[in-house]
Amino acid sequence: MQNPSVILHGAHEAYVEDRPIPVLNETNDVIIRIAYVGVCGSDVHFWNNGGHLSRVKEPVVMGHEAAGIVHAVGPNVTNLAPGDRVALEPGIPCRKCRDCKAGAYQICRKMVFAASPPYPGTLTKFYASSADFCYKIPDTMPLQQAVLMEPLAVGVHGVRLAGVHFGHRVVVFGAGTVGLLCAAVARNFGAAFVLSVDILKNKLAFAKEIIGEGVGGTAMPDSSLTPEENARLFMKAHGLENGADIVIDASGAEASINTGIFLLRSGGTYVQVGMGRRSVQFPISEICDREIIVKGSFRYGAGDFETAMGLVEKGCINLQPFITNVFPFEQATEAWKATGRGEGIKNVIEAPKD
Template sequence: MSRNLANPSCVLYAARNLVIEDRPVPEITDPHYVKIAVKKTGICGSDVHYYQNGRNGLKVVKSPMVLGHESSGVIAEIGSEVTSVKVGDRVAIEPGIPSRYSDAYKSGNYNLCPCMVFAASPPNNGTLARYFMVPDDFVVKLPDHVSLEEGAIVEPLSVAVHSCRLANVTFGDRCVIYGAGPVGLLIAATAKAYGATEIMVVDIFDDKLELAKQLGATHTYNSSEDRGASEDDNRTFQLAAFGGNVPNIVFDATGVEACITAGINLIKVGGTFMQVGVGKVKIEFPMAAVGNKELTVKGVYRYSHDDYRLAVKLVGEGKVDVKKLVTHRFTFDHAVEAYEVVSQGRAVKCIIDGPEDAE
């Protein structure tokens, strides 16, 4: 179906109203931009929220929007001033473009730019199309031995890299990660690569916890049996599962109130708590423990300077095996089916192929 279209694109009109339609082929008007033939795209949790509900938190789809932001591809065309890449290069695509004039950009924190244009964040179109365009400094070339599928997973891996860099993970750290979704699993793998020596992943699904062990977790804990237990008992059970270790760094990759509370209660005095997952706008929070323990609490928002390059380096050097996350693959013409599968919780990471070229 998509083969005969000039620029087939997966367009979301409203909740569960996703169609493949032709869109104009983008043209380079800025000499520093590149046009990319998208080859692989992963489905992210935010994509699923848009697909299921037509919104993700406060961001609402009000006009048709192309989905997708976890992508890799091949350079199809370059602007006249581009020297960093050439036609035919295989690249990971960083999907958020900040204003070059914002204080956030100039300070190296461009992920916090108030004028960020992020793929598949209303009203901006995403990458799930034949062609996508970005400035040349927002692509990272892939080593020859790194596949395009691995290149697509560089996006969530960059969130993990950003999280571990903000937490200053180093050799000897003891880390606990709540949530064994793709980002939580990648945080575990990245923390290991950065030198953490004890790593526990907490989740309620044994199959995801088994995958966590393959990616670097030294301990796992299924917290489904904790329901109804007191906070003190939860802490006792989880410390026992961690071999009696008290973590100095805790990452919450769930946004779930119970996990946040458990993490704050579990962490060592003077430790660092990293909020990575997004949940309710307002929750009950154990503020007294933060003060009594003199904890450092940090939020994590996407990724920033050098995170993408470091993520590619981790994959290229074999320090993080992102291939283990991929459980489902679909052709472009079956993208709607792919979103349904992920919506039903049946996939860890689902990859959609880019549209086949016309013959």
């Protein structure tokens, strides 16, 4: 095969198939020889229901968290050369619309995003991208870890939108990769206290290691209590009597969203990073009565990958413990299943070696 790729045809139907090697269409394009691809919750979602395919009725190459080695560069590329090791930002905006021009390219309506049909994903041998959306990684960073730059950029974006700064008390719901990275970024942005909330014991045990003693804690909600009661318990147990300054929800779960709002101090900021059901019951009167600021956070925007890279390069965040398992390319579906079962933190798939 010239360009083996993992292609999803529908729910629970994915195979390694050949695709043409991509060509350099624009003078700023690069071809990346993919090394590793991280598994994301959205991959598991696609694998389980194939829902996104209904829009285009065409099979799609999966994967969007990727790192690799530059294989070829277009004539106008000056920042990269063949052989460079890079982390990929998997969405290329149009660069021309109002949102792009305003610097909010993450909400560009013409975004070309990996594995978002009809655009191919990164679970392939050769992948075409734009040079300015590929970030050279430090020599000390293994390519395996570089796949985590994407979820880390999601964390940076959410924490930036939340306006976390020195002394803030921050609560993050969801202790999956993104939630934990939000917590780690919040600490580095100066948060005085970070509480990580999840319903799974193993996730909280890992959160404890990542956040560290003294500056944070973990909490598990009691499912027999209401969100308001859980919020009150968390406040008491963690010295948040007047409420948290900032709540970031990386779970998308209705109970977490509600508990988060009740946990906030008046005038506090709530940021939605996690995606769950399309609509949920939401305590809107709390927003009004207590002047709570609510923001949505979508993927990452200008400067987020650079900040993420800086945090890792300077040793502020250690990504190695996040990597649970590396699966061979042919076993990509096993990696999705393992993630679906909640096994480990970040499962990674190795791209074809030859």
